[in-house]
Amino acid sequence: MEDIKEIIQRIEENRSYGLDTLLSRVNGKTSQIIYKALVGEEISVEEGEYLFNIEDIDELSLLVVAADHIRREDVGDVVTYVINRNINFTNICNVWCGFCNFMAPEGDERAYFLTMEEIAQKTIEAWENGATEVCMQGGMHPDIDGRFYIEVIKTVKKAVPQMHTHAFSPFEIYYGAKTLNISEEDFIQMLKDVGHNTFPGTAAEILDEEVRRIIAPRKIPTEVWIRIIKKAHKAGMRTTSTIMYGHIDRPYHWAKHIAILRDIQKETGGFTEFVPLRYIPWNTRLYRHSKGKVRPGPTDLDQLKMYAVSRLMLRGWINNIQVSWVKQGPQFAQFSLTAGANDFGGTLMEEHISRAAGANHGQYFPPEEFRRLTREIGRIPAQRTTTYDIIKVFDKETD
């Protein structure tokens, strides 16, 4: 297939014909599956995989335009963003996930470990710059235990009581509970008791054991991730959901992963959003040592399909789908908002992890830029909370 710029141009030409014309122009299985989503029927893993394998430009255009149509029907034209700051409290870790270049072993010249005073200071700075959330994750430092995570939340809440804490993946919940020798439920409750707010649904990468054993053999198994995320939801804690794709995974894994998230959501209703994260390969051991067996991240076309297919598969269950300006760059993230997504993510203020793996973007994205990029595609920008309550709709050009 051609260059992504040509593909985008041809999608835009086809978009101008409208959904009904495209539906009548595309026959066969693709239009049947897409039609199911349009009328609210569920798409299976096999059907999702089929859509991920589309190559024909008319079929691709139909997929993107249908996803955009469903987005408009289900969540309207508002594009949301959250003002937040990442606080990656330590990169010291001995888990050695192959895709991660953020971690550093103890004693390494890149290794760092923020003090509680530094975490408090960063929280205050974030609040003074308009942030409503601090997003906190870190390496599995061998010397910390569950009390450290509790202390982090207490520190943030003491510094700025109103600050929303979005922190600790299911792996960190597992680690915290294990190091204290208590149940995961009890550890989640301890975090709740000190005022913790939401968890990121990261550390899943791809919910498939064959894939995980290769890319992150020392991380929690798929069933443990699922168990912990459900426990968090059942304790009343919301989480995001993510996928990290474009390495050794295939369209089958993507469709299966999305279907697992959908099943969890049917049971718990605890996911706030779905966040596709492209694998950034350049400085990672997984890519450098793979002798060509690991892909250098998803193609641009894969990314468009991820937004569109997830919008169709998650319809009625997870309605917020987030682009990643850090990993995609602002322009491509903007186009992805016309392929099924409705959320721009966070301003972040600093973002160490993607940059460590070789991403060009990261650090800080001003809210005015989110608003400008949103208006350029004829949509309405709005600032939201972590849990998608609208703080302010910017419906005037001068906002």
Ligand code: SF4
């Ligand atoms: S992804 Fe997390 S657990 Fe894995 S090596 Fe990196 S910091 Fe450690």
